[in-house]
Amino acid sequence: MTAQRHLTPGTGTAALRVVPTLPVMIRVQIAIRLFMVQSAWNYELLLGNGVGFCIEPALRLLPGGKGGPAYREALARESQYFNAHPYLAAVAVGALAKAELELAQPARIERFRTALCGPLGSVGDRLVWAGWLPFCSLLALAAYGLGAGPIAVLLLFLGLYNVGHVGLRAWGLSVGWRNGMRVAGALATPVLREGPAHLARAAALVAGIALPLALGRAIGPGRAVLGGVVLIVALMGTLAARLPVWLQGWRLALGVLAIWIAYSLATYTVAR
Amino acid sequence: MPNVPLVSLTVLGAVLGLDAVSFPQAMLSRPIVAATLGGAVVGDPLSGLLAGAALEFVALETLPVGASRYPEWGSASVVGGALIGSYGEASPGALSMTLFAAIATGWIGGWTMVQLRGLNAAMARRFRAGINAGSPNAVVGLQFAGLFADFLRGGALTLVSLIVFDPLMRAALGVWGASPRYSRAVAIAVAASVASGAVWKLFRGTANARWYLLGGLALGLVAMGVT
Numbered sequence: 001m002t003a004q005r006h007l008t009p010g011t012g013t014a015a016l017r018v019v020p021t022l023p024v025m026i027r028v029q030i031a032i033r034l035f036m037v038q039s040a041w042n043y044e045l046l047l048g049n050g051v052g053f054c055i056e057p058a059l060r061l062l063p064g065g066k067g068g069p070a071y072r073e074a075l076a077r078e079s080q081y082f083n084a085h086p087y088l089a090a091v092a093v094g095a096l097a098k099a100e101l102e103l104a105q106p107a108r109i110e111r112f113r114t115a116l117c118g119p120l121g122s123v124g125d126r127l128v129w130a131g132w133l134p135f136c137s138l139l140a141l142a143a144y145g146l147g148a149g150p151i152a153v154l155l156l157f158l159g160l161y162n163v164g165h166v167g168l169r170a171w172g173l174s175v176g177w178r179n180g181m182r183v184a185g186a187l188a189t190p191v192l193r194e195g196p197a198h199l200a201r202a203a204a205l206v207a208g209i210a211l212p213l214a215l216g217r218a219i220g221p222g223r224a225v226l227g228g229v230v231l232i233v234a235l236m237g238t239l240a241a242r243l244p245v246w247l248q249g250w251r252l253a254l255g256v257l258a259i260w261i262a263y264s265l266a267t268y269t270v271a272r
Numbered sequence: 273m274p275n276v277p278l279v280s281l282t283v284l285g286a287v288l289g290l291d292a293v294s295f296p297q298a299m300l301s302r303p304i305v306a307a308t309l310g311g312a313v314v315g316d317p318l319s320g321l322l323a324g325a326a327l328e329f330v331a332l333e334t335l336p337v338g339a340s341r342y343p344e345w346g347s348a349s350v351v352g353g354a355l356i357g358s359y360g361e362a363s364p365g366a367l368s369m370t371l372f373a374a375i376a377t378g379w380i381g382g383w384t385m386v387q388l389r390g391l392n393a394a395m396a397r398r399f400r401a402g403i404n405a406g407s408p409n410a411v412v413g414l415q416f417a418g419l420f421a422d423f424l425r426g427g428a429l430t431l432v433s434l435i436v437f438d439p440l441m442r443a444a445l446g447v448w449g450a451s452p453r454y455s456r457a458v459a460i461a462v463a464a465s466v467a468s469g470a471v472w473k474l475f476r477g478t479a480n481a482r483w484y485l486l487g488g489l490a491l492g493l494v495a496m497g498v499t
Contacts, residue, residue, distance in 0.1 A: 043339070134332060208487060237468025254375045261368055264448050
């Protein structure tokens with residue numbers, strides 16, 4: 001345990017409060033639980049119960065220990081409605097654990113908790129779902145197109161993606177715990193502000209390389225067929241980009257494949 | 273089904289279905305991984321990789337954003353990898369049938385995820401008093417109940433899908449009339465068209481990204497010509 005001096009948030013008066021550093025075992029428990037933060041995702045609490053589940057080991061350090069009044073109040077508070085990107089929920093978990101152990105005012109914790117939802121959701125979606133994931137996926141497709149085997153493709157994709165994934169969760173927990181309710185400043189890091197745009201440009205470059213290469217390998221030898229497919233893909237891709245949101249490409253693909261299968265079966269019947 | 277280990281595939285589908293949302297979201301559930309593993313279980317990872325790459329094309333369009341509804345690719349791709357691995361990628365129509373089966377399974381999988389979220393909400397209501405009282409049993413119990421339900425969902429989806437699509441695929445491949453070469457080309461063209469549309473939609477909002485895309489495309493076409 002180490003002592004830290006700070007102002008008790010919300011009181012406006014200087015106060016002393018001993019804030020324990022997180023013991024390694026509790027930090028590890030929280031880190032493992034973060035991988036399960038969405039296990040009970042539902043339309044009522046969204047990630048809320050998951051956040052309470054992840055913070056729970058830290059709350060055992062509250063006065064009265066596990067099961068004490070402070071522990072129960074904090075766990076109930078942290079298990080209410082919450083929404084964020086699952087990886088960046090680590091920031092909230094770290095910061096909220098710190099705030100609870102600092103014995104910050106409950107109303108202030110709740111306001112802080114609510115304020116975290118929006119930024120951690122939108123930044124995570126742009127950085128991970130619209131940036132890092134497509135980038136890694138397209139890189140794996142490029143490796144496939146260049147002739148890599150199953151093990152190489154899987155190792156490349158899973159290795160690269162999870163360096164970013166696990167790193168982001170670890171960084172989030174660390175920065176959240178270090179900054180507590182002052183974590184907003186830490187979220188202004190260039191990685192989160194400018195990273196999505198840089199990633200999108202890199203992914204666009206890789207996409208341009210990967211699509212023809214992967215197409216070439218998947219089709220196999222034969223220039224005439226390949227050239228025809230490239231033209232069709234360019235044309236259909238342009239149309240697919242203009243599809244209304246409700247008519248997603250996978251629905252269209254399912255329909256076209258169904259027609260193609262029906263045609264192929266009919267061809268056999270007619271030939272007989 | 274020709275020598276397909278249903279139990280192994282069901283467990284794999286359950287684990288990879290779990291990865292999509294519940295645990296650990298390490299993207300083991302992406303088609304390029306899940307279909308390759310499905311193919312590996314039936315002894316043909318290379319065919320699984322082909323189906324995985326084609327399904328990855330399609331999956332580029334769907335971002336797993338929070339409450340949105342999207343196909344569940346983990347279990348679906350295991351089914352796809354197992355089907356194409358069982359019949360062989362060289363079999364006429366195998367890739368077309370595999371993509372159809374996997375995308376349809378992913379669609380149904382997306383529906384089952386919505387049902388699971390409803391079930392989780394019902395369980396949350398049951399646990400509500402305990403959660404509001406700060407009971408660790410309620411909070412931890414709800415979390416593990418959701419995890420277990422998702423595991424069962426993925427396993428059941430995989431098993432049912434294999435039971436339904438394997439005989440359909442066997443029957444269809446027995447009377448497949450189109451040429452093997454064009455069959456494969458059509459399936460890949462459909463998947464790649466979705467991918468090219470998705471790439472455009474993903475990156476068009478970013479400054480200068482279209483130039484990077486065009487530059488990459490030039491490099492890719494040259495590389496394709498060389499290889």
